[in-house]
Amino acid sequence: MMDKRTIVIMVVCLLILVGGNYVANWIFPPIPKRPTPATPTHAVSNVVTTVAAATATATNEPTVSSPAPSTTPAERPPEQIVALSNDYLRVEFTSWGGGIRKVELLRHKANGHGHVVLNADAPAPALGLTGLPGADTNAVFTLEPSSPTTMVMRAGQVTKTVSLGKDYLLDARIEGVNASSASVVVGTVGPTFAKEPPLYLNVDWQDGPKWNNRDLNVVTKRAGKGQNREPIHARWVAVKSQYFAMVLTGATNATAVTYAPVVLPPLADWKAKEPPHGVTALAQWPTSVGGVLTFQLYAGPKEYDRLAALGERQQEVMDFGSWMDAYSGLFGLALFKGMAWCHKLAPNYGVAIILVTILLKIIFWPIQAKSIQAMKDMQKFQPQMQKIREKFKDDPQRMNQEMMKLYKEHKINPFSGCLPMLVQLPVLFGFYKVLSNAIELRGVPFLWIKDLSQPDTVATIAGFAINPLPVVMTLTMIWQQKLTPSTGDAQQQKMMMFMPLIMLFFFYSTASGLVLYWTAQQFLSIGQQWWSMRQTTPPAPAPAPKAKK
Template identity: 25%
Template sequence: MNQTRNFLLFALLAVAYFLFMAWEKDYMTPPPAPVASGSVANAASVPGVPSTPGGTPAISDASGPAGNAASSLVTVTTDVLRLTIDTRGGSLVKAQLLDYPVAPRTHKDPNPAPVTLFDNTDTHYFVAQNGLVSSSDPAAADQPNHLALFQATQADYTLAPGQNELDVPLTWQDAKGLKVTKTYRFTRGSYVVALDQKIANGSSVPWQGNAYTQLLRTEPPHSGNWLKNISNPESRSFQGAAWYTGEKFEKLPFKDFAEPKDKLDASIKGGWAAMLRLYFFAAWIPPAGETAHYATDTVNPGSGHPRYLIRAIGPTLSVAPGQSVDATARLYVGPNLQGKLDAVAPGLDLTIDYGMFKAIAVPMHGILSFFHAIVKNWGLAIILLVLAIKGVTWKLTAIQYRSSAKMRKLMPRVQALKERYGDDKVKLQQAQMELYKKEKVNPMAGCFPVLITLPVFYGLFYVLEYSLELRHAPFLWMPDLSAPDPYYILPVIYALVMLGTQWLNPAAAGMDPAQAKMMKVMPLLFTVMFAFFPAGLCLYYAVNGLVGLGQQWWITHHMDREEAVAKAA
């Protein structure tokens, strides 16, 4: 069976899929509702979220007397992060990843701006919040939640050369003597931020309450141009909340937040809560073994920029007068580093979600990484991967090409049978089967290699699309192997390979006329399809096609020589 012919259905489905995704983003997204009056800058309530088994009160947005006081911003710079902390609640409102630029480095722009993960602007809103809520005095207007005004001793903190850790303390105290010291700890070379909320009860009555952490984000804006949506890998990737139950990884896309059946509302032990985007994510990680109550909801759904929330409320804390208690958590804010995240927290590596092709994609990523360690270039590593797969499947593809060559030689005889039996399809089929049996040709012999190739295609697609290591990885004229080929050279090369394959398989004489016409437009169809795929994937298939074409030519030429020698004898 001809390989190009076997890919026809796949190509049509793939093109249709990407076109539908782009069309859905452009035309099926409902227009934003008018923005509600009033500010939503600090909104983070979760209406209807049930309390934890310990009776945690609802977390309100009512800020007490200090709510009108102006907050200030604290900048923290480490070797890998630059973060901004708002003293209003001690929230992390901006995070830049210093080692990851938004665009490839070029001669014209050798130092592009770093990726911004947390952002407190309306269109790209994404913040990490935390706080404490009292159950001993839930009616108190002044509470140390994410709306309380904390005090900072300085406006800038920098991890100095040779310094391994940096502490940033924020303090809050009420009139009754309850004092909370919120300390963020940053570590050199780490994207993990440790949080300690120390509750010192200087009042005359016990304090009881719960610590909570939450991520609040708006859906990122998308281009109104369907062509840009197809070619932008971020528009194809998952965007939304995710969590780990200690056993299972689950996701909730933004579009499903409003569905009551999909909302998260459960007590989980040893889990974590995250917000994901392509290549980067943030996750709140409670202490190991702690049981927290997790929930999701939509904040201000009627506004122009609704915000989506995932929250974890910890167990009840009791602090006697004159005593203190610490509530801790960790925040990961950084890149999706495959193979390294499980060391931060169990299951965190699952944030790189290859879906049903994980069993293929993970080993393939490992092989690519192995080759990259040798050649120090991801483009060369992809070429070595092609050669390795071709070496493993050489005999299988040889069977396919031999079958194609034999079928090509039988085409004139098959066409003669069609002319003899006309519309009698039963007799025609019987005659064809007798011919194939006599000549020892199996028309299905070429199918098995294709069944192997398609999963490899999908697995590699996800590896190249989701692997952070290939982001902005240059090769020859391509500045980024995870983005489409900017000059469409590889799609054209693959189209030429397909034309060469068709030339070696002139089977149109025995083919249905409509199918023969479709075969002629296949190179153009694949050129268009691959124009939107990552350049690394196009590189893989262009090299794979060239090697396959060379193998097919050699086998066909070798069979012709064998036939000539047999006739001469």
């Protein structure tokens, strides 16, 4: 019969397999259903408009479109939209609120539907002001392009000048603010593809040495409790999705941040019953002499080198180390750098992941070799251990004492087999963070995999996705277990067979790049296991005969 410990472990494994979805919903609860979009507070103006899309042009000349008049807000003239562009961005400016209506990323395709668009269908334009009657997000600004890449917007005494840089950067200067501080809209982000998890929609800021993060679930809860305004001391505030971000950096530190959930129109490939939700944020900055505010806005992909070059630790939005910060953050950045270096040697990121895995195996080879040798040593003593189990099966305490005595006498570490897994867990978590946030993998194919940032789905049967790579990974884990020296009784060996199933559950819907890493790691471990097991090991010494009385 099974002992109590084995039964408990098997029950826990079964609960993980069966109740995983319930646990996930408890940790990351779904967004509460709302019958209608909530009306934003005074901090985020509710601008509801139906606007005809401006036609993109191939040149950098400003393009102007005059959409149909809107009935809300009341008594406002028709919205005027002027678009400026460079080689990376097409930015639409709006007269309603005098800010950025949306940003089209010309070098990043959406999932089969044009380019990725940031700040689309936002409740207020980015760089809009709140709390300033006559110049806030409800005001009507005039739009005057002063050059192919510079826009001037005026309302009352306030003048906003926004210039496009060479890539994803925009420089903004706001003059004539008749107040000691002003709240500026950072932007709005929503899912860029249908299956993007809500936990990737975030508001971030760097408060001194501390990086702060509020995902969509937290934003929704705090907004419902009226706790969505926080005092901060941060040079920049960002809203971000899984692969893209809008980062607003001020000349001085912001003193407060306000955030709220928003309901957005469905995406082209949206199949869920509930509409997509997003996050919008604004931050309060003190004005300088003359009522001037100066900003730099980054609107683009979450590329580590570009963000790091901004100079205020904006690369923290990559979120390489929010889990097990002391370990996964360190490993995450190192793995990202290693993967980028390997990509210089290989033309494909799938090959780069395999090369990084080989390098990691070389680094951890001595640790795993020592673990394999320890398991082989324990296997030599299995007959003696089995005799102890049989002799003291009715006295567990005495059996454990005799086992520890045997371990101590022959210098056996019964936990050495766990060492490789413990060492690799931070690496696994680090790789998870890297591959979950690295835009470099977005849309990159490898073998039959269409996108390394998504599961390797090859077909769908009755709504169930068929992902072959996690199945291959599971089979390699079972194969490795067959090669591993037996160090426990038959019941414990059967119990360990649940581990591949647990890993299959957790890996089945993750990015195929991560599954590729773990699968390659398993194949390399099988090779090391096979090589190590072929090395001859001296037999265990026979137990010393008891002295005759």
